[in-house]
Amino acid sequence: MIEYFSNSRELVLQEQVAIALLNKGVVLGQLSRLEDELGVYDQLIERFGGSRELVLQEQVAQALFNKGIVLGQLSRLKDALGVYDQLIERFGDGRELVLQKSVAMSLLNKGIVLGQLSCLKDALGVYDQLIERFGDGRELVLQKSVAMSL
Secondary structure, eight states: OHHHHTTOOOHHHHHHHHHHHHHHHHHHHHTTOHHHHHHHHHHHHHHHTTOOOHHHHHHHHHHHHHHHHHHHHTTOHHHHHHHHHHHHHHHTTOOSHHHHHHHHHHHHHHHHHHHHTTOHHHHHHHHHHHHHHHTTOOSHHHHHHHHHHO
16 A cells, blocks of 8 residues: 555545554554564654645654654663654644644653653653643643643
């Protein structure tokens, strides 16, 4: 599917290619092929990272988030922090809920990783940042991230 529609300029088909790449990465992870999973996320990010279309930005944000998790599983914690920072910087100003959700979850995971690295004051600062940024949010998914950070 990815190969067949890879050259299409139609947004609906580009979205399907992005979703297929994301799902391929997830399946590779389920097969414990973590390095291959990272490679697929990198493909997706490289291919669609410059798009302004929300449906593609959503897939890029999810690929970055998943990449951070996989790097953590590989004990590449500093690399995971870098990916979370990249996601937060890239999508931090987004007003769309799907992007805010990715930013909130990345802040939460960044705090967890900082805790694993024994950078406890930094972790607390990140949790405070998450609470300040999303504490007034009424959406359940944002409230969940705030609650977990508290």
